[in-house]
Amino acid sequence: MDPEPKKPEDSPSNSGNSHGPVHPQSPFPDEALEKVLSFVDSHKDRSSISLVRKDWYNAERWTRSKLFIGNCYAVSPEIVAKRFRRIKSVTLKGKPRFSDFNMLPLDWGADVYPWLVMFAKVYPFLEELRLKRMTITDEGLELLAKSFPCFKALSLSSCDGFTENGLKAIASHCRNLTEVNIQDSITEDVGGGWLSCFPENFSSLEILNFSSLNGDVNFDDLERLVSRCKLLRVLKVNESITLDELQRLLVHAPRLTELGTGSFLQELTPRQYEEIETAFCNCRNLQVLSGLWEATSVYLPLLYGACASLTFLNLSVATTLQSGEFAKFLAHCPNLRCLWVSDTVEDKGLEAVGLSCPLLEELRVYPADPYDRDHLDGVTELGFLAVSRGCPKLHYVLYFCRRMTNAAVVTIVQNCPNFTHFRLCIMTPSQPDYLTNEPMDEAFGAVVKTCPKIKRLSVSGLLTDRTFEYIGKYAKDLETLSVAFAGSSDWGMQCIMEGCPKLRKLEIRDCPFGDAALLSGREKYEMMRSLWMSACSVTMKGCRLLARESPRLNVEVIREEGGNEAQALKVYVYRSVAGPRQDAPPFVLTL
Amino acid sequence: MSIPQEHDYIGLSEPLSSEKISYKMAAAAAEGVTPSLNVEKIGVFNLKETELRLGLPGSEAPDRKGGIGIGVSLFGKELKGESMCVKSFVSGAKRGFSDAINGAGKWGLSINGGSAAGLGENGGSNVKEEIPALKPVEERKNGASITAPASKAQVVGWPPIRSFRKNTLATNTPKKDDAAGKPGPGCLYVKVSMDGAPYLRKIDLKTYCSYPEISAALEKMFSCFTIGQCGQGLAAKEHLSESHLMDLLHGSEYVLTYEDKDGDWMLVGDVPWEMFTDSCRRLRIMKGADAIGLAPRTMQKCKSQN
Numbered sequence: 001m002d003p004e005p006k007k008p009e010d011s012p013s014n015s016g017n018s019h020g021p022v023h024p025q026s027p028f029p030d031e032a033l034e035k036v037l038s039f040v041d042s043h044k045d046r047s048s049i050s051l052v053r054k055d056w057y058n059a060e061r062w063t064r065s066k067l068f069i070g071n072c073y074a075v076s077p078e079i080v081a082k083r084f085r086r087i088k089s090v091t092l093k094g095k096p097r098f099s100d101f102n103m104l105p106l107d108w109g110a111d112v113y114p115w116l117v118m119f120a121k122v123y124p125f126l127e128e129l130r131l132k133r134m135t136i137t138d139e140g141l142e143l144l145a146k147s148f149p150c151f152k153a154l155s156l157s158s159c160d161g162f163t164e165n166g167l168k169a170i171a172s173h174c175r176n177l178t179e180v181n182i183q184d185s186i187t188e189d190v191g192g193g194w195l196s197c198f199p200e201n202f203s204s205l206e207i208l209n210f211s212s213l214n215g216d217v218n219f220d221d222l223e224r225l226v227s228r229c230k231l232l233r234v235l236k237v238n239e240s241i242t243l244d245e246l247q248r249l250l251v252h253a254p255r256l257t258e259l260g261t262g263s264f265l266q267e268l269t270p271r272q273y274e275e276i277e278t279a280f281c282n283c284r285n286l287q288v289l290s291g292l293w294e295a296t297s298v299y300l301p302l303l304y305g306a307c308a309s310l311t312f313l314n315l316s317v318a319t320t321l322q323s324g325e326f327a328k329f330l331a332h333c334p335n336l337r338c339l340w341v342s343d344t345v346e347d348k349g350l351e352a353v354g355l356s357c358p359l360l361e362e363l364r365v366y367p368a369d370p371y372d373r374d375h376l377d378g379v380t381e382l383g384f385l386a387v388s389r390g391c392p393k394l395h396y397v398l399y400f401c402r403r404m405t406n407a408a409v410v411t412i413v414q415n416c417p418n419f420t421h422f423r424l425c426i427m428t429p430s431q432p433d434y435l436t437n438e439p440m441d442e443a444f445g446a447v448v449k450t451c452p453k454i455k456r457l458s459v460s461g462l463l464t465d466r467t468f469e470y471i472g473k474y475a476k477d478l479e480t481l482s483v484a485f486a487g488s489s490d491w492g493m494q495c496i497m498e499g500c501p502k503l504r505k506l507e508i509r510d511c512p513f514g515d516a517a518l519l520s521g522r523e524k525y526e527m528m529r530s531l532w533m534s535a536c537s538v539t540m541k542g543c544r545l546l547a548r549e550s551p552r553l554n555v556e557v558i559r560e561e562g563g564n565e566a567q568a569l570k571v572y573v574y575r576s577v578a579g580p581r582q583d584a585p586p587f588v589l590t591l
Numbered sequence: 592m593s594i595p596q597e598h599d600y601i602g603l604s605e606p607l608s609s610e611k612i613s614y615k616m617a618a619a620a621a622e623g624v625t626p627s628l629n630v631e632k633i634g635v636f637n638l639k640e641t642e643l644r645l646g647l648p649g650s651e652a653p654d655r656k657g658g659i660g661i662g663v664s665l666f667g668k669e670l671k672g673e674s675m676c677v678k679s680f681v682s683g684a685k686r687g688f689s690d691a692i693n694g695a696g697k698w699g700l701s702i703n704g705g706s707a708a709g710l711g712e713n714g715g716s717n718v719k720e721e722i723p724a725l726k727p728v729e730e731r732k733n734g735a736s737i738t739a740p741a742s743k744a745q746v747v748g749w750p751p752i753r754s755f756r757k758n759t760l761a762t763n764t765p766k767k768d769d770a771a772g773k774p775g776p777g778c779l780y781v782k783v784s785m786d787g788a789p790y791l792r793k794i795d796l797k798t799y800c801s802y803p804e805i806s807a808a809l810e811k812m813f814s815c816f817t818i819g820q821c822g823q824g825l826a827a828k829e830h831l832s833e834s835h836l837m838d839l840l841h842g843s844e845y846v847l848t849y850e851d852k853d854g855d856w857m858l859v860g861d862v863p864w865e866m867f868t869d870s871c872r873r874l875r876i877m878k879g880a881d882a883i884g885l886a887p888r889t890m891q892k893c894k895s896q897n
Binding site: 098100101102103158184214366367370400425427429482484509510 | 746747748749750751752753754782
């Protein structure tokens with residue numbers, strides 16, 4: 001019997017009795033179905049499969065090996081343990097996204113420890129753990145290190161709660177580690193001593209990323225580690241590693257596909273310069289380049305030799321970069337698809353992007369000086385226009401600017417109608433079109449009207465309810481919407497709740513949306529992952545009403561000191577099969 | 592052409608009274624009413640009552656012009672007027688915490704209100720440029736009507752930049768007066784951490800020439816965190832209760848310390864400036880409660896945390 005993944009109907013009929021239990025109406029035995037399903041990876045597909053019929057549900061749950069939980073509170077460890085028995089890889093996401101911007105109090109939750117306890121009991125063959133916006137303590141890391149002999153990959157994105165002691169446990173105990181990937185960590189000094197804890201015979205590492213940890217590491221230990229891990233393809237060091245140290249690492253790992261440099265600021269002798277230049281030239285497989293702290297135009301040419309195959313360049317922390325040298329650098333990167341840059345390159349730099357990067361699909365422009373309102377530099381609508389003209393494949397943009405016009409955005413989306421992610425942040429809240437002084441409604445109206453595939457939208461500037469009328473009406477594929485300082489009345493939010501059939505995540509802050517708006521979505525929230533509303537006009541009464549009407553929703557209010565008792569200043573609503581949180585801290589009211 | 596609208600979201604500009612929520616201004620704008628700054632709202636800054644200070648021995652922070660101030664200079668007003676540091680410096684000797692603590696008297700920080708320059712982040716930039724900017728605001732603060740945006744009150748979580756990114760930006764903000772924009776080899780970056788703050792900052796010691804400068808700069812840099820703590824409760828722009836403010840003031844006295852080349856934690860201000868910049872490896876704004884009265888073990892604790 002030779003099951004083909006795509007055509008289960010063609011499998012042999014149920015006449016053979018050596019194939020195990022067979023259901024009367026099923027065209028093929030369970031084992032066949034399970035074999036077929038073992039090829040299905042996507043959790044969305046598996047979700048659909050599990051809904052077809054009971055035996056498919058069972059076959060699916062027995063064969064699922066990768067678990068994806070988009071909201072750790074939507075389900076409980078117990079429920080998961082009962083349903084799935086053979087999990088090897090887990091992805092867990094915790095806090096709402098606004099926690100990245102310090103809008104959530106500390107100790108809000110999303111501690112992975114209870115999950116680890118369950119995994120240790122039920123999934124002893126766990127190989128991968130990927131966490132996003134969760135808290136993992138040293139205790140958790142130690143439990144992880146000691147409970148899973150096959151453990152291979154640890155990825156922590158925007159996580160907190162740990163110190164180098166936890167990482168030491170991982171390095172010391174996990175013999176088969178292939179990946180240690182720590183991104184955007186929100187811890188204080190973690191310390192770098194853990195890098196020295198890998199055993200001398202340990203050589204399986206393929207991915208090592210500690211770029212966001214700020215502890216000094218012992219370079220000799222790092223060098224030895226890199227030299228013996230022959231399969232290393234991703235190396236992202238932190239700022240403590242100097243240029244000449246980087247050169248020594250590159251000599252050991254010329255086959256890197258992704259490199260995050262350390263500090264790019266160093267006085268180099270001519271010989272050192274040459275050595276480093278050569279080392280970079282030898283990196284012929286480099287696709288992703290990041291780091292480049294304190295990179296100045298003086299040393300950028302060192303990189304030229306490594307840029308031919310570069311597809312993703314992250315210069316977002318190279319905030320001393322100016323447009324001239326940046327343009328020269330870009331000329332060496334013809335294959336760029338993804339570019340992250342600081343706004344110090346200014347509109348001129350973005351013009352160079354438009355000229356040099358015809359294949360560009362994603363652009364992110366971060367502000368070098370986000371809090372200085374006197375700072376008149378940075379990028380404007382002109383830079384964005386220039387990129388849109390030269391890069392027709394552009395579909396993902398994150399753009400921080402201090403001024404924008406409706407007309408510019410209309411033109412931009414005409415040039416690039418394929419936008420899937422349009423995140424525009426005009427940094428002064430509620431700022432109108434700077435030329436016409438009108439609201440920015442027409443800009444976002446143009447985005448949703450012209451870009452049918454829009455999946456993610458972040459709006460900013462002065463916006464009335466009209467923006468939300470447009471979004472509700474036209475953005476049929478929209479899944480994530482972020483709104484700040486916008487709207488005129490409840491009607492705005494109602495338009496969203498009544499439109500946008502595919503909406504999954506809605507995050508709102510500082511908008512005039514009240515209880516009526518909140519309640520207008522009560523039928524929709526169960527089809528969404530979550531709703532966040534802060535500093536709006538929602539009251540406790542409204543929240544309680546929503547909670548009462550929707551038993552499958554968790555409605556949580558985060559209480560703050562000094563707040564008015566009747567107001568609900570931070571509201572987090574999400575669907576859950578696990579009921580209200582059991583671990584809520586005292587300032588989180590679960591209604 | 593409209594003036595960029597300033598909205599004081601923190602709400603500390605009004606003395607202990609509730610404030611309309613800012614979006615109503617936007618709503619007004621949307622309805623076609625030209626938004627004008629609500630002068631009454633921004634009118635009175637209670638700057639003196641709620642000020643974050645990081646004063647140093649023998650110094651008065653340059654922008655303090657006397658006045659009521661609940662806050663106390665970090666290293667004690669008692670030392671005001673004395674020539675800085677020299678008399679307490681014995682060559683070759685280092686003062687540990689207990690000596691410095693016993694000598695200096697009461698320290699504390701108060702919380703900064705809507706100070707104009709107070710809440711911006713300006714890692715590494717030249718403090719000298721900022722001091723003149725403070726003066727115009729202080730002149731205005733006594734109730735004179737304001738036509739230009741004066742409040743630089745920082746909104747929590749806006750613009751939406753992640754914490755880790757703020758760390759790196761603190762180092763790399765280009766100096767406006769440096770045409771090449773390149774930090775030279777003579778720069779001396781040290782990390783500054785503050786107990787309870789979600790991220791570190793880095794500053795270039797070479798851009799400062801004296802303790803008052805660095806103290807003013809750090810004050811500005813970190814005031815947003817103490818705001819954050821009481822800002823959690825102010826997110827609704829509700830009034831700040833007196834008892835709440837008092838709790839913050841008395842509960843959160845901060846001490847500026849640094850780790851020197853030998854790994855010892857010292858109080859900032861004890862040694863001549865040049866010696867300080869030579870030996871300082873990192874800075875830490877520590878809770879006074881941790882430092883005072885725990886001197887020998889504090890040293891221990893600091894060491895083990897590294």
